[in-house]
Amino acid sequence: MRSFDAATLAALQNRTQVMVRILVWVQARNRSTGAVEALGLWNGGYDREFTIGGTPRTYVGAGALMGIPALTYEVGVNVRMHRLTLSPIDATVAALIRTYDSRLAPVEIHRAVFDPVTTLLVAEPHRLFKGIVDELEVPVDAKGETRAEMSVSGSARYLTNTLSLKRSDASQQLRSGDRFMRYADVSGEVDVVWGEKRAKVGGEDSKPSKNGPSRGSGGRDR
Amino acid sequence: MALSFPLSLASFADILPVAAYSCDLPEQVAQSRTAGGEQLTADMAERLWTGRIDLGWMTKSEVGRPEVLIQVLKQGNAFHMLDGRRKYPLLDPTGSVLGAAAVTILALGGDPRELSLAGLPAGYTLSAGDYLSFSYTSLSITRQALHKVVATSVVADGSGNTALFEVLPAIRPGAVAGAAVTLKKPFCKAVMVAGTATPSTGRSTLYEGLGFDWVQSLR
Numbered sequence: 001m002r003s004f005d006a007a008t009l010a011a012l013q014n015r016t017q018v019m020v021r022i023l024v025w026v027q028a029r030n031r032s033t034g035a036v037e038a039l040g041l042w043n044g045g046y047d048r049e050f051t052i053g054g055t056p057r058t059y060v061g062a063g064a065l066m067g068i069p070a071l072t073y074e075v076g077v078n079v080r081m082h083r084l085t086l087s088p089i090d091a092t093v094a095a096l097i098r099t100y101d102s103r104l105a106p107v108e109i110h111r112a113v114f115d116p117v118t119t120l121l122v123a124e125p126h127r128l129f130k131g132i133v134d135e136l137e138v139p140v141d142a143k144g145e146t147r148a149e150m151s152v153s154g155s156a157r158y159l160t161n162t163l164s165l166k167r168s169d170a171s172q173q174l175r176s177g178d179r180f181m182r183y184a185d186v187s188g189e190v191d192v193v194w195g196e197k198r199a200k201v202g203g204e205d206s207k208p209s210k211n212g213p214s215r216g217s218g219g220r221d222r
Numbered sequence: 223m224a225l226s227f228p229l230s231l232a233s234f235a236d237i238l239p240v241a242a243y244s245c246d247l248p249e250q251v252a253q254s255r256t257a258g259g260e261q262l263t264a265d266m267a268e269r270l271w272t273g274r275i276d277l278g279w280m281t282k283s284e285v286g287r288p289e290v291l292i293q294v295l296k297q298g299n300a301f302h303m304l305d306g307r308r309k310y311p312l313l314d315p316t317g318s319v320l321g322a323a324a325v326t327i328l329a330l331g332g333d334p335r336e337l338s339l340a341g342l343p344a345g346y347t348l349s350a351g352d353y354l355s356f357s358y359t360s361l362s363i364t365r366q367a368l369h370k371v372v373a374t375s376v377v378a379d380g381s382g383n384t385a386l387f388e389v390l391p392a393i394r395p396g397a398v399a400g401a402a403v404t405l406k407k408p409f410c411k412a413v414m415v416a417g418t419a420t421p422s423t424g425r426s427t428l429y430e431g432l433g434f435d436w437v438q439s440l441r
Contacts, residue, residue: 017251019265045268046394046440047361058361061268116265118333119392 007123011113019116022068023050023059023125024084025108026133028100039096041065041086042112050125052110064090068109071129079157081134088138088148097136097148105133107152131155228300228411229291235303235409238288241278245305247271247370247391268440269391271368271410273305276433280422285429289422292434296419302366303412303436305353310406312349317406319343325403327356328383334392335372338385339403342378348405350374354389355408360396365440367397368410394440412436 040059067085110125172181328340369389418435
């Protein structure tokens with residue numbers, strides 16, 4: 001069960017009115033520089049800075065973010081996808097699509113709770129979702145209407161990383177240039193000679209050959 | 223010279239021969255009722271000034287300029303718009319009492335609904351329903367705020383300052399004390415609502431039917 005801070009809990013338990021906005025934060029790679037840059041969208045009416053985790057983040061509003069589906073939470077390791085609807089004619093969304101490579105970019109969804117009377121933020125926005133962008137597509141339907149849809153997957157997606165993705169030379173070099181995994185991709189395929197015998201993959205053929213040492217010394221090889 | 227946008231009041235809103243104005247701040251709420259009769263509401267979106275302008279009967283010589291400007295602005299270009307029913311404060315209907323006074327924001331309240339003004343003539347009174355506008359900068363973009371006075375009456379003291387008073391809607395982040403405030407023809411930035419502009423229909427000598435809906439734009 002999610003635990004809220006006291007101010008958020010009081011605002012959500014208020015039986016007269018709630019005022020809630022959704023914030024989406026994507027850390028995508030800039031296609032021209034390769035640097036990871038962050039871009040925020042929210043469904044408020046104007047651009048605004050929110051401080052989350054001690055860091056101010058700029059979220060772009062006024063129609064950039066059009067729809068958030070009902071987020072589904074479940075127990076287990078299923079990779080669940082959600083589709084966010086963005087405005088295809090918004091300049092910020094166009095930048096997200098064209099200047100940034102958002103494939104597999106980390107994405108966070110926060111919920112900001114406001115006081116409906118004073119419109120003041122009651123507490124720091126709390127996180128609803130953390131995952132990665134699966135794809136960002138701009139489908140055009142038969143009538144010529146475009147949509148921009150971003151599908152995001154939960155962090156369970158990380159469990160589908162294969163061994164070679166996690167234990168490759170490239171991934172190991174991300175840790176201060178460590179080359180421990182330099183030969184990881186050819187391990188098991190190259191014969192290694194220990195002393196006089198060749199160790200074969202699978203270890204089944206370790207019998208001495210016919211032309212090997214004399215019978216009397218056979219025991220020593222074993 | 224080609225037009226530059228947003229079109230100022232003097233080049234668009236002030237020259238329209240308006241027959242009917244409306245200006246409203248529609249609610250943006252979802253409401254649901256429980257079986258127990260409890261009314262639950264949720265604030266869904268930003269409240270923006272909206273309105274409709276219907277132009278009156280015009281002769282052939284009058285219709286040309288409003289019609290072509292509306293056709294230019296239909297394509298989504300921005301313009302400045304005001305509530306024509308209350309262009310000046312109620313108790314200063316021509317703006318002559320205010321004169322050339324440089325009105326500024328004295329202070330912003332801790333509650334975003336409140337602000338106070340400085341630089342008014344001594345004893346100057348704002349009434350409920352008067353408008354005020356000022357520009358503010360949010361994330362290095364200059365925007366225009368339009369607010370309506372909620373307080374019954376706001377009277378400037380001998381030095382031209384007012385106490386904190388309530389305005390509608392709540393003041394958005396970015397407003398700072400010292401910003402110049404417009405009380406004469408306060409305006410907001412607006413765009414036409416696509417599909418709402420009605421064309422002019424010509425009779426033998428008179429033209430009628432021109433009008434459009436507009437909505438505030440915060441960008």
